[in-house]
Amino acid sequence: MTASGEGPGGGSRAEVLRRVREALGGARGTRPPVPRRYARRLTDDEAVNRADVLALFTERVADNRASVRHVSADELGTAVAAALWGREAKQIVVPADLPFGWLAELDGVRALADTPAVDVDTLAAVDGVVTGCAAAIAQTGTVVLDGGRAQGRRALTAVPAYHLCVVHADQIVGTVPEAVERLDPARPLTWISGPSATHGIEMVRVEGVHGPLHLEVLVVED
Amino acid sequence: MPKFAAAARSALADTGLRRNLRGGIAAAREREAAAAAELGGWDDLREAGRAIRDAALLDLDAHLEELERAVTEAGGTVHWAADAAEACEIVTGLVRAAGADEVVKASSATTREIGLTAALARAGVTARETALADLAVQLGDDEPSHLLSPALHRDRAEIRELFRRTMPAAGPDLTDDPAGLAAAVRVHLRERFLRARVAVTGANFLVAETGTLVVLESEGNARMCLTLPGTLISVAGIDKVVPTWADMEVFLQLLPRSSSGDRMTPYVATSTGVTAGDGPRAFHLVLLDNGRTRALADEVGRTALRCIRCSACMNVCPVYERAGGRAYGPVYPGPIGAILTPQLRGVDSAADASLPYASTLCGACADVCPVKIDIPDVLVHLRGTVVESRRRRPVPPPELMLMRGLAWTMGDPRRYETALRRGTRWARLLSRGGRIRRLPGLLGKWTEARDLPAPPSESFRAWWTRRRP
Amino acid sequence: MRVALSVACFDDALFPGTGKAVTVLLERLGHEVAYPPGQTCCGQIHWTTGYHREAADLARAYTAAFEGCEVVVAPSASCAATVRDGYPRIARTARDPGLARAAEGLAVYELTEFLVDVLGVTDVGAYFPHRVTYHPSCQSARTLGVADRPLRLLRAVRGLDLVELPAAGECCGFGGAFAMKNSDVSVAMVADKVRHVRDTGADVVCAVDNSCLAHIGGALSRLRGGVRTMHLAEILAETGPA
Numbered sequence: 001m002t003a004s005g006e007g008p009g010g011g012s013r014a015e016v017l018r019r020v021r022e023a024l025g026g027a028r029g030t031r032p033p034v035p036r037r038y039a040r041r042l043t044d045d046e047a048v049n050r051a052d053v054l055a056l057f058t059e060r061v062a063d064n065r066a067s068v069r070h071v072s073a074d075e076l077g078t079a080v081a082a083a084l085w086g087r088e089a090k091q092i093v094v095p096a097d098l099p100f101g102w103l104a105e106l107d108g109v110r111a112l113a114d115t116p117a118v119d120v121d122t123l124a125a126v127d128g129v130v131t132g133c134a135a136a137i138a139q140t141g142t143v144v145l146d147g148g149r150a151q152g153r154r155a156l157t158a159v160p161a162y163h164l165c166v167v168h169a170d171q172i173v174g175t176v177p178e179a180v181e182r183l184d185p186a187r188p189l190t191w192i193s194g195p196s197a198t199h200g201i202e203m204v205r206v207e208g209v210h211g212p213l214h215l216e217v218l219v220v221e222d
Numbered sequence: 223m224p225k226f227a228a229a230a231r232s233a234l235a236d237t238g239l240r241r242n243l244r245g246g247i248a249a250a251r252e253r254e255a256a257a258a259a260e261l262g263g264w265d266d267l268r269e270a271g272r273a274i275r276d277a278a279l280l281d282l283d284a285h286l287e288e289l290e291r292a293v294t295e296a297g298g299t300v301h302w303a304a305d306a307a308e309a310c311e312i313v314t315g316l317v318r319a320a321g322a323d324e325v326v327k328a329s330s331a332t333t334r335e336i337g338l339t340a341a342l343a344r345a346g347v348t349a350r351e352t353a354l355a356d357l358a359v360q361l362g363d364d365e366p367s368h369l370l371s372p373a374l375h376r377d378r379a380e381i382r383e384l385f386r387r388t389m390p391a392a393g394p395d396l397t398d399d400p401a402g403l404a405a406a407v408r409v410h411l412r413e414r415f416l417r418a419r420v421a422v423t424g425a426n427f428l429v430a431e432t433g434t435l436v437v438l439e440s441e442g443n444a445r446m447c448l449t450l451p452g453t454l455i456s457v458a459g460i461d462k463v464v465p466t467w468a469d470m471e472v473f474l475q476l477l478p479r480s481s482s483g484d485r486m487t488p489y490v491a492t493s494t495g496v497t498a499g500d501g502p503r504a505f506h507l508v509l510l511d512n513g514r515t516r517a518l519a520d521e522v523g524r525t526a527l528r529c530i531r532c533s534a535c536m537n538v539c540p541v542y543e544r545a546g547g548r549a550y551g552p553v554y555p556g557p558i559g560a561i562l563t564p565q566l567r568g569v570d571s572a573a574d575a576s577l578p579y580a581s582t583l584c585g586a587c588a589d590v591c592p593v594k595i596d597i598p599d600v601l602v603h604l605r606g607t608v609v610e611s612r613r614r615r616p617v618p619p620p621e622l623m624l625m626r627g628l629a630w631t632m633g634d635p636r637r638y639e640t641a642l643r644r645g646t647r648w649a650r651l652l653s654r655g656g657r658i659r660r661l662p663g664l665l666g667k668w669t670e671a672r673d674l675p676a677p678p679s680e681s682f683r684a685w686w687t688r689r690r691p
Numbered sequence: 692m693r694v695a696l697s698v699a700c701f702d703d704a705l706f707p708g709t710g711k712a713v714t715v716l717l718e719r720l721g722h723e724v725a726y727p728p729g730q731t732c733c734g735q736i737h738w739t740t741g742y743h744r745e746a747a748d749l750a751r752a753y754t755a756a757f758e759g760c761e762v763v764v765a766p767s768a769s770c771a772a773t774v775r776d777g778y779p780r781i782a783r784t785a786r787d788p789g790l791a792r793a794a795e796g797l798a799v800y801e802l803t804e805f806l807v808d809v810l811g812v813t814d815v816g817a818y819f820p821h822r823v824t825y826h827p828s829c830q831s832a833r834t835l836g837v838a839d840r841p842l843r844l845l846r847a848v849r850g851l852d853l854v855e856l857p858a859a860g861e862c863c864g865f866g867g868a869f870a871m872k873n874s875d876v877s878v879a880m881v882a883d884k885v886r887h888v889r890d891t892g893a894d895v896v897c898a899v900d901n902s903c904l905a906h907i908g909g910a911l912s913r914l915r916g917g918v919r920t921m922h923l924a925e926i927l928a929e930t931g932p933a
Contacts, residue, residue, distance in 0.1 A: 011301045011302040011303055011304075011308060011312055011508075012302050012303060012304035012308060012511075013302040015302075015304050016286075016302045016303075016304055016460065016509065016511045016515070017283050017286065017287070017302075019304075019511060019515035020282050020283040020286065020460070020515055020518065021283050022515075022519070023515045023516070023518035023519035023524075024280060024282065024283070024518065024519075025519075027280050027521075028280065028281070028283070029280070029281050029284065030280045030281070031277045031280065031281055032273055032276050032277055032280065033273065034270055034273040034274050034277060035266070035269050035270060035273060036270050037263065037266040037269070037270070038263045038266040038267040038270055038472070038475075039262060039263050039266075040471075043262055045262070060485065063485075064484075064485075064486075064488070117499070120416045120450065121416065124412065124416060137486070139485065140478075140485040140486035141485065141486070142486045147497065147500055153449075153499060153500035153501070154445065154448070154449040154491075154500055154501055155449045155450060155500075155501075158442060158445040158446055158449050158450070159415075159416075159446070159450075176471050176474050176475050176486075177471035179471075180467065180468060180470050180471040180474065181468070181471070185429060185432045185434045185467045185470075185492060185494055186296070186432065186494050187494075187497070188491075188492065188493050188494070188497050188500055188501060189490070189491070189492040190445065190489065190490070190491055190492075191474075191486065191489065191490035191491075192488070192489060193484065193485070193486040193487065193488050193489075194488050195488070196440065196441055196442040196488060196489075197440045197441070197488050198353075198354045198355075198400075198404055198440060198441045199250075199370060199371050199440065199482055200353065200354035200355035200358070200371055200372075200373060200404075200441075201354065201355070201373070201378050201381055201400040201403060201404075202242065202245060202246050202374075202377060202378060202400070203245075203246035203247065203249055203250050203370075203371050203374060204249070204400055205482075206400040206401045206404050207401070208401065208404055208405065208408070209354060209404045209407060209408055209440075209441035209442055209443070210352070210407075210408055210411065210412075210415070210441050210442035210443045210445075210446055211441065211442020211443075211445055211446075211488075211489065212442070
C-alpha cells in the first residue's frame with residue numbers, strides 16, 4: 001500500500017479504511033456478544049427419530065415442487081433409469097466420478113462423462129444431468145453440492161433443464177446450522193431447494209426460468 | 223428526482239399500479255409471516271442476526287482486511303471504490319481488459335445504486351440484466367419499484383406486451399401466463415449466457431473469515447453468471463461483510479423466510495476465490511463505500527447498515543403499498559430506502575430530505591425486520607438531521623418559524639393558556655355546524671380531504687378550573 | 692389512589708370530553724384525580740417532526756410538571772409512548788442524562804394499562820347500548836403493547852355490541868406531520884380505514900388516541916359516513932339512565 005491509497009488491487013483502499021476507522025471512532029473494535037439461543041437441531045415436534053428426519057426431508061422437497069422418491073441401494077440403478085425414461089431422456093451428462101452402478105441399468109440413454117469437460121453447447125443440448133450431493137437438509141428440503149465425489153463442476157447442474165440428484169439417507173441433516181457446520185466454504189457450494197423459480201411477475205411464484213426446470217431427488221435408504 | 227409527496231401523488235393516481243402493489247405485497251406478506259411462524263424461536267434468530275450484523279459493523283475495518291486477505295489467498299482480486307464513479311471505472315476497466323463488449327448481470331441493488339449499466343454503456347459495453355423482473359425493467363426503460371421484484375408495478379399483461387415488442391424470439395402467440403413469460407426469458411437469454419465472457423453480480427453476504435461470496439437467488443441466472451463466464455466481477459457494499467462462515471447459519475434462515483417467504487431460497491451459491499476446473503478463471507471483488515462510512519459514523523443511523531435487503535419492510539408498509547417503490551427515488555425503495563438513501567446521499571436536496579418523512583412511524587416495518595432495525599427510531603433521528611441542516615439557512619423556512627413559535631408557546635402554561643383561548647375563538651369562527659371544512663396555511667393540507675371538529679368553547683383545563691376553584 | 696391526569700394539548704383544546712370522562716371514571720372507581728397545572732405538551736409533535744431541541748425543552752417542562760406524582764395516567768397512547776419510549780431517546784439526542792433520569796422517575800400509564808394492570812379491573816360498570824368497533828392505534832398496539840386490554844374493557848360494558856374491525860392493525864394514515872406533508876398518501880390510507888369501519892356496521896368507532904380518531908373522524912365527517920368517533924374513556928364513563 002502506498003501513500004496515495006493504492007492497494008494491492010488498486011483503488012481507494014487506504015481511503016476507505018481510513019473512513020471506516022474514523023466513522024467508528026471509540027466504538028471501533030468492539031464485538032458485542034452474539035446470543036445464540038435459536039434451535040440448532042430439529043425440535044421434537046419436527047422429528048424424534050431418524051425415520052422422522054427422512055420423512056420431513058421428503059415432505060419439504062415435495063413442498064419445494066420437486067419430485068422425490070425413496071429407493072433401496074440395490075434398486076438405485078433401476079430407479080435412475082426409470083426416472084430418465086420417464087423424462088424421455090436420450091442423452092445426459094454426468095460427473096466423471098459418478099459411481100458406475102448408478103447408471104448400470106441405463107438402456108437407450110447415452111451418458112456423457114464430463115471428462116474432458118463437455119462444452120457449453122453440449123450442456124445446453126443434453127436432456128439432463130445426474131449427480132450425487134454433499135449434504136441435504138430436512139427442514140428446508142435442500143440438497144447441497146460441493147463439487148466433491150459424484151457432483152462435478154457447477155455448470156453441469158446449472159445449464160441442463162433436468163437435474164436428478166441422488167441423496168444417501170445418511171447425508172441428510174436436520175437443520176441449516178447442522179449443514180453449515182458440515183460444509184467446507186473453501187469449496188464452491190450450490191444449495192438447491194426445488195427447481196428454478198421466479199417471483200418476478202406480480203410476485204406470484206412460477207417454476208422454471210434459467211436453471212433446471214425440473215428437480216428430481218432419489219433418497220437411498222440402506 | 224421529485225420530493226416523495228409529489229412522486230407519490232402521481233403513483234396514487236395510477237390505478238393499475240395500485241392494484242399490482244396491493245395484490246403482490248399482500249401475498250408476499252402472508253408467505254413471510256407463515257415462514258417466520260413455522261420456525262420456532264424466530265425472535266431468537268432475529269436477535270442473533272442483529273448482534274452478528276452489529277459485530278460485523280463495529281469491527282468493520284478489521285473484517286474488511288481479513289476478507290481481502292482470504293479472497294486474495296483463494297485466487298481472487300479485491301478492489302476498493304470510495305464512490306460510485308470509482309466503482310464504475312474499476313468495473314469498466316476490468317471488462318475492457320477481458321476484451322468483452324457485453325456482460326451478463328445478475329440482480330443487484332448495489333450496481334443499480336452506482337448506475338453501472340449506464341456507465342458501461344458510455345464505454346460501449348452492453349450490460350444484460352438476466353433476472354426476469356430486472357430484464358423487464360431494462361427492456362421497458364423503467365425504474366425498479368421493489369427490491370425483490372423490481373417490476374412489481376407491471377402486471378402480466380403489460381409484461382407480455384413489453385416482451386412481444388422487445389424480444390425478437392417472442393412470437394405473437396405469447397400469452398400472459400407467467401410460466402410462458404418465464405419460458406420466453408429463458409429462450410431470450412440462453413445464448414447470451416453461453417457466450418458471455420464477463421458476468422457482473424452483487425453479493426448477499428461476504429464472509430470475512432473465508433473470503434466467501436454468498437448469493438441467494440431463485441431463477442438460476444446468478445448461478446449461470448457465477449459459473450459460465452471466464453471473468454466474474456462482484457460489486458458489494460462494504461456493509462455486506464459477516465465475520466464467520468458459521469454466522470451464515472443465521473442468515474440462511476432469516477433471509478429466505480423474510481424475503482420470498484421460502485424455507486430456503488431455491489438457489490444459494492457460494493464461491494471462494496477461484497476453483498481450478500470449475501467456474502471463472504478470474505474473480506474480482508469490488509468493495510464499495512459510496513456513503514456507507516457516512517452512515518457508519520452516525521451512532522443511530524448506522525443500524526440501517528445491518529440491512530440484509532430482504533424487502534420484508536416494504537411488504538408490510540402501508541405507505542409503500544400505496545405510493546410504490548419508485549416514489550422513494552432511484553436507490554432503495556420502502557422504509558429501508560427512507561433511512562438508507564438519505565444517509566448514503568445526504569439530505570441537502572429537498573427530495574432526499576423528504577424521505578425520512580415518508581412514514582407515519584406506524585412501526586410495522588420494525589416488527590418484521592429480521593435484523594431488528596428500529597426503522598421508526600432512525601426515521602425520527604434523520605428528521606432531526608434534516609431540521610438541523612435547515613436551521614443554518616440564512617432565511618429560516620416557515621415550518622421552522624412555526625415549530626419554534628409553537629414550542630415557545632408550549633414552554634409556559636400561561637402563554638399556552640392564552641394561545642389556547644385565542645386559538646379556540648379563532649377556530650370557532652372558521653367552523654360551521656360544529657366542523658371546520660377549510661383551514662389556512664400549512665394546516666390547509668389537513669382539510670383538503672378531512673374535516674376538523676370545532677373546538678368546544680370550554681377547554682379541559684377551563685372546565686377543571688371552573689369545577690375546582 | 693391519587694392519580695395525576697396528563698391531558699394532551701390536542702385533547703385539551705379539541706376533545707375536552709376525554710379528560711372529563713377519565714376524571715368521572717376514576718372518581719367513580721373511588722380514586723382521587725389531580726390535574727397538575729404546569730402541564731402543556733409532552734413534545735411529541737416536535738420530536739417526531741425532527742425539532743429535537745424544542746422537544747427536549749418541552750420534555751424537561753413535562754417531567755418538571757409531573758415530578759413527584761405517584762402515578763400519571765394519560766388517555767393518549769401516543770403521549771404515554773412519547774414519555775416512556777421517546778423521552779430516553781430525546782435525552783440521548785440532547786445528551787441530557789438529567790432528563791433521562793427524570794423520565795425514568797415518572798410512572799406513566801396509558802389509561803387501559805392503568806385500569807387493567809394497576810387497578811385490576813375490566814368491568815368498570817359502564818352501560819353503552821351501541822354497536823362499537825375498536826381501532827388499535829399504532830402507538831398503543833406496537834410501542835406500548837396494550838394488546839387486548841382495551842377489548843377486555845369494552846367486552847365488559849353492558850349493552851355494548853363489539854364488532855371486529857377488518858385489517859385493524861393497519862395504520863389510519865395520521866402520523867402527525869405526515870397527514871400534512873404527505874396528505875395524498877395519508878388520505879389514501881384513511882380511505883381504506885373508513886371503508887373497513889363502515890363495513891362493520893358500527894355506529895361508533897373508538898380508540899385510545901384522539902389524534903387517530905380525529906383523522907378517521909375527520910374523513911368520516913367529510914364523507915357524512917354515519918359513524919361517530921369516541922375515545923374509549925368516554926364509553927367507559929357512560930352509565931346510562933340511573
